[in-house]
Amino acid sequence: xxxxxxxxxxxxxxxxxxxxxxxxxxxxxxxxxxxxxxxxxxxxxxxxxxxxxxxxxxxxxxxxxxxxxxxxxxxxxxxxxxxxxxxxxxxxxxxxxxxxxxxxxxxxxxxxxxxxxxxxxxxxxxxxxxxxxxxxxxxxxxxxxxxxxxxxxxxxxxxxxxxxxxxxxxxxxxxxxxxxxxxxxxxxxxxxxxxxxxxxxxxxxxxxxxxxxxxxxxxxxxxxxxxxxxxxxxxxxxxxxxxxxxxxxxxxxxxxxxxxxxxxxxxxxxxxxxxxxxxxxxxxxxxxxxxxxxxxxxxxxxxxxxxxxxxxxxxxxxxxxxxxxxxxxxxxxxxxxxxxxxxxxxxxxxxxxxxxxxxxxxxxxxxxxxxxxxxxxxxxxxxxxxxxxxxxxxxxxxxxxxx
Amino acid sequence: xxxxxxxxxxxxxxxxxxxxxxxxxxxxxxxxxxxxxxxxxxxxxxxxxxxxxxxxxxxxxxxxxxxxxxxxxxxxxxxxxxxxxxxxxxxxxxxxxxxxxxxxxxxxxxxxxxxxxxxxxxxxxxxxxxxxxxxxxxxxxxxxxxxxxxxxxxxxxxxxxxxxxxx
Numbered sequence: 001x002x003x004x005x006x007x008x009x010x011x012x013x014x015x016x017x018x019x020x021x022x023x024x025x026x027x028x029x030x031x032x033x034x035x036x037x038x039x040x041x042x043x044x045x046x047x048x049x050x051x052x053x054x055x056x057x058x059x060x061x062x063x064x065x066x067x068x069x070x071x072x073x074x075x076x077x078x079x080x081x082x083x084x085x086x087x088x089x090x091x092x093x094x095x096x097x098x099x100x101x102x103x104x105x106x107x108x109x110x111x112x113x114x115x116x117x118x119x120x121x122x123x124x125x126x127x128x129x130x131x132x133x134x135x136x137x138x139x140x141x142x143x144x145x146x147x148x149x150x151x152x153x154x155x156x157x158x159x160x161x162x163x164x165x166x167x168x169x170x171x172x173x174x175x176x177x178x179x180x181x182x183x184x185x186x187x188x189x190x191x192x193x194x195x196x197x198x199x200x201x202x203x204x205x206x207x208x209x210x211x212x213x214x215x216x217x218x219x220x221x222x223x224x225x226x227x228x229x230x231x232x233x234x235x236x237x238x239x240x241x242x243x244x245x246x247x248x249x250x251x252x253x254x255x256x257x258x259x260x261x262x263x264x265x266x267x268x269x270x271x272x273x274x275x276x277x278x279x280x281x282x283x284x285x286x287x288x289x290x291x292x293x294x295x296x297x298x299x300x301x302x303x304x305x306x307x308x309x310x311x312x313x314x315x316x317x318x319x320x321x322x323x324x325x326x327x328x329x330x331x332x333x334x335x336x337x338x339x340x341x342x343x344x345x346x347x348x349x350x351x352x353x354x355x356x357x358x359x360x361x362x363x364x365x366x367x368x369x370x371x372x373x374x375x376x377x378x379x380x381x382x383x384x385x386x387x388x389x390x391x392x393x394x395x396x397x398x399x400x401x402x403x
Numbered sequence: 404x405x406x407x408x409x410x411x412x413x414x415x416x417x418x419x420x421x422x423x424x425x426x427x428x429x430x431x432x433x434x435x436x437x438x439x440x441x442x443x444x445x446x447x448x449x450x451x452x453x454x455x456x457x458x459x460x461x462x463x464x465x466x467x468x469x470x471x472x473x474x475x476x477x478x479x480x481x482x483x484x485x486x487x488x489x490x491x492x493x494x495x496x497x498x499x500x501x502x503x504x505x506x507x508x509x510x511x512x513x514x515x516x517x518x519x520x521x522x523x524x525x526x527x528x529x530x531x532x533x534x535x536x537x538x539x540x541x542x543x544x545x546x547x548x549x550x551x552x553x554x555x556x557x558x559x560x561x562x563x564x565x566x567x568x569x570x
Contacts (some may be wrong), residue, residue, distance in 0.1 A: 051539035058524075059548060063555050094431060140530070172545060221485075224461050224513035235485070238458075242488050334430045339462075339483060348463060352482075360504065363465040373516040 013098065016044055019384075023052050027388045029126060030398035034376060043383050046376040050369075054402040061362040066092050066166060066307065067328045069362070076366060080115035080343040081123050081161045082151070087340035089360035089403040090245055091349040092166050092303075095336045100298045103291035104168040106284040112161060112246070112340075113277035113284075117188075118147045119343030120228075120270040120277075123395040130392045131208045135197045136360055139191050146184045147360025153177035161330070167304040168297025178285075185282060187197060189275075196271055206264060207370030213378060213390035215261035223374045226367050232269045240342035246340075251283050263393040302329045305351035327357020334376065344368050344395055368400035407456065407489045413547055413548040415456065427494060435492040440504045443480075443495050447510055448492065450482055458482040458491060464507065464517035466525035469552045475499040476525055480507070497527070506532040525547035 016037045023033040031052040037044040057072045064072075073084035087110050093100065100108075121144050124136035148158040153176050164170065201203050220233040229276040231238055238255040240248045256272035258265030288387075297304050301320050310317035325330050333355040339348035345367030354360040371394055379387045408427055416424050416436065423442045427435040438446050450458040462481040469475055474496035479515055483490050495504060507514040508527040518529040519538040526547035537544065546553055 011487065050443070051537075051541075054539040055546065057554075059555055219512075221459060222512045225516075235483055328495065335435075336431050337433060346511075348481070350463065350465060350481070352467060361467045363463070363479075365463045367522075370513060371514065391496070 013026065017082050021384075021387075023049075027130065028391060030396070031402075032391070032396065032398065033371075034379075035169055036379070036384070036387075038384065041259045043379045043382050043384060045389060046379045046387075048372065048376045050372070053398055057403045058362055059363065061359055063108070063358055065325070066303075066359075069359070070164075071160065071162050073364075074162055075399050076364060076403060077119070077347075077368065077397045078159060079343060079397055080119040081159065082111045082115040082163045083342050084162050084347065085161060085307060086112055086246070087338070087342070087347050088349060089164055091300075091336060091338040091351055092336050095332060095334070095351060095353060096300075096303060097332075098298055098300050098303065100168060100246075101291075101295050102247060102250075103288060103293075104297060105250075106287050106291065107169060107173060108164070108246045108295065109248065109251070110281050111151075111286045113280045114147045114150060114181075114184075115156070116343050117148060117274050117277050118144050119395070120274050121147075123343075123392070124270050126265055127209075127263070127389065127392045128205070131205050131387050132156075133198070133202070136195050139198075140195055143184065143188050143191060146180065146188070147149060150177055150180050150184065153180060165297060165304055167300045170297075170305070170307075171292065172296040181281070181285070185285075189278060192271070192274055192278075199267070200271075208386075208389060209264040209267060209393075210233065210262060211260070211391070212386045213261045213382065215374070215378065216304060217261070219314055219374070220261060224336050224370050225345065227342065227371070228266055228269045229261075229345065229371055230264035232255060232258035239339050239346050245338070245374075250287065251280050253280050263389055266393045324384045331355055339365065342367055344397065344400070345371060346360065351379065365403055366400045366403055368396045369403070372396045372401055407484070407487050411490065412456070414493065415453070416449075420446060425431075433492055435489055435494065437494045437496070440495050440497065441495060443493070444505050444507070444509070447480070447482070447494065447507060451510055455488075456484060458485050458489075460485050461507065461511040461513055462490070464514060464521055466521040466527055466549065467538065468525060470551045472496070473498065476502050476527060478504060478521065495506055501560070502527045503528050503530050504528070523547075527551070549561045 016039055017034045019038050021034040021036055023031045024027045033049040034046050046175060058293055061072060064294060070085050070088055073088045074081040076084050086344055121140045126142045126241045128136040142222050151158055151161050154173055155161050215233050216233045220230050234257055236255050236257045241255050255277045256269050258269050306317035309320045331353055335352040337350045339346045347367055348365030350363040351359050352361040405494045412434055413426060424446060436476055436535050455470040462483045465479050467477040467479060476497045478495045480493040481561060488500050504527060506518060516538060518532055521527050522535055523537045523540050524547060
C-alpha cells in the first residue's frame with residue numbers, strides 16, 4: 001500500500017471507467033467522495049476527496065472561551081457527542097488540575113458508554129442494511145431512541161448534546177433518568193442477543209463480510225488506526241484500559257480483540273463492545289449506590305458555571321458567572337494532550353494555552369480522519385460492492401472527518 | 404512492560420543525540436523535546452526502531468504558529484509506545500519563508516494525511532511527501548488559514564471586532 005493512486009483521465013484505449021462515488025451517494029452515509037477507476041466491477045485505483053463539510057473548528061476554537069468550545073465538539077462525531085463533550089471537559093480539567101468526585105466520574109462513564117452503544121448501534125445496524133438485511137437495523141434503532149431519551153433527561157437535548165460542565169454536570173440525574181436507564185438495561189440485552197443471532201451465523205451476511213477488506217495489524221498500526229478497527233486487526237489498544245480516565249481503572253471490563261481485521265471481525269468486535277459497555281454501566285450503577293447522591297460536580301466555582309437561579313439571586317454566583325463567561329480567570333500557560341476512547345478510536349485534544357480566555361491552539365486528533373486515509377489504498381483490487389460495505393464498517397463520520 | 408520514566412527516556416535520547424535534542428519540559432508528565440529538521444527523521448527512526456523504546460505508533464502530527472518568535476512555525480509530533488505505554492512529544496521550529504521539513508511518511512504511511520493537513524493549514528512543505536496537496540480546504544485557496552494573521556471573520560465587517568471579546 002505504499003504508492004497512493006493518482007487519478008488520471010481516461011485513456012480512450014483502456015477499458016477502465018471512472019466512477020464518482022459520492023459526494024452525496026446514499027450508500028456512503030455522509031459526504032464522502034471517491035473517484036474510482038473501475039475495471040468492470042473491480043476497483044483499480046481510487047482517490048478520496050474530503051473537506052466538504054469543513055467548518056474550521058480549530059480556528060473558531062482559538063477565538064472562543066472554553067465553554068463555547070463544547071458545542072463545537074458535539075459536531076465532530078455527532079453519533080456519540082457526549083464522549084466528545086466529556087473528552088473536552090476532561091482536557092480542560094487536566095489543564096486546570098481539577099479532580100472530579102467519584103460520583104461525577106461514574107455518571108460520566110454511564111453517559112459515555114451509552115454514547116458508545118448508540119454509535120455502535122448505528123454502525124452495525126447500517127452494516128446490516130448495506131448487506132441487504134433491514135430488520136436488524138430497525139430492531140436496534142429503537143434503542144438508540146431509548147438512549148437519546150436518557151440524554152434528554154440528563155441534559156435536555158438529543159443529538160448534539162452539549163452535555164456537562166467543566167467539573168461535572170449542569171444538573172443531577174433525576175429519577176426518570178435512572179428509571180429509563182434501568183429499563184434500557186433490561187430491554188436492550190434481549191434485542192442485542194436477537195441482533196447477534198440474526199447476523200453472526202447468517203450465511204448471506206458472513207459471505208458478504210468475511211475476508212472482505214482484511215487488514216493486518218502491521219498495516220493498521222502503520223496507518224495509525226485506533227478503536228474497534230485496530231482491535232479487529234488484533235491489537236489490544238484501548239485508551240480506557242491503557243490510560244484510564246474518568247475512573248475507568250475502577251471497572252472490570254474486557255477489551256475484545258479480533259483476528260484478521262476484516263469487516264466481519266469489526267462487526268463482532270463492535271457487538272462485543274456493546275456487551276462490555278452494558279457491563280460497565282451496570283457496575284457504575286452499583287458504585288453510585290455507595291456515593292452521596294447529591295454530588296454532581298466538583299467544587300470549582302472559578303470554572304463551574306453556577307445555576308441560573310443562583311446567578312439571579314446571589315452576588316458571588318453572579319460574579320463567578322461573569323468572570324467565567326468573560327474569561328477573567330487566569331489559566332496556566334502550558335500545553336496538554338488528553339485522549340479518550342471515542343466510539344471510533346482515540347479522540348485526542350492537544351490544547352496549547354497561553355493564559356488567555358481561549359486556547360492559543362487547539363488540535364483535535366480525530367480518529368475518523370486518520371482511519372479513513374487507508375480507504376482508497378485498501379480499495380484497490382476490491383469489488384465495488386465490497387468497498388461500500390468496507391466504508392460502512394469503517395464507521396467514518398463526516399463531521400469528525402472534516403472538523 | 405512498565406512505562407518508561409521520563410528521565411530514562413531522556414537519557415537514552417541524550418546518549419544518542421546529545422546536543423541535537425533539547426528538553427522543553429514535562430507538562431502533565433508528557434516528555435517534550437525539541438530538535439531540528441536535520442535530526443527529526445533520525446530521531447523518529449531511533450524512537451521507532453530502538454528495541455527498548457519502540458514508539459511504533461504515530462498518534463498525531465500538527466502545527467502551531469507563534470508570530471512573535473524568530474522561528475514562527477512549529478511542527479508537533481506525538482508518538483506512543485504501545486508496548487510500554489509511554490508517550491512523547493517532539494517539536495521542530497522553522498523560520499517562516501523556509502518551512503521545509505522531511506516527511507515522516509517514510510516511517511508511517513499514516514503520516515500522509517496528517518502532513519497534508521499541516522501543509523493545508525500552516526503551509527509547511529514536507530519534502531519527499533508522495534502527494535502534498537490541500538486536504539480540507541479548496542485547492543485554489545492561497546492563504547494558510549491556521550496562521551495567526553489569518554482573520555477568523557471577514558475583516559470588512561464593522562459590527563463585530565475581536566477586541567470586544569478579549570483577543
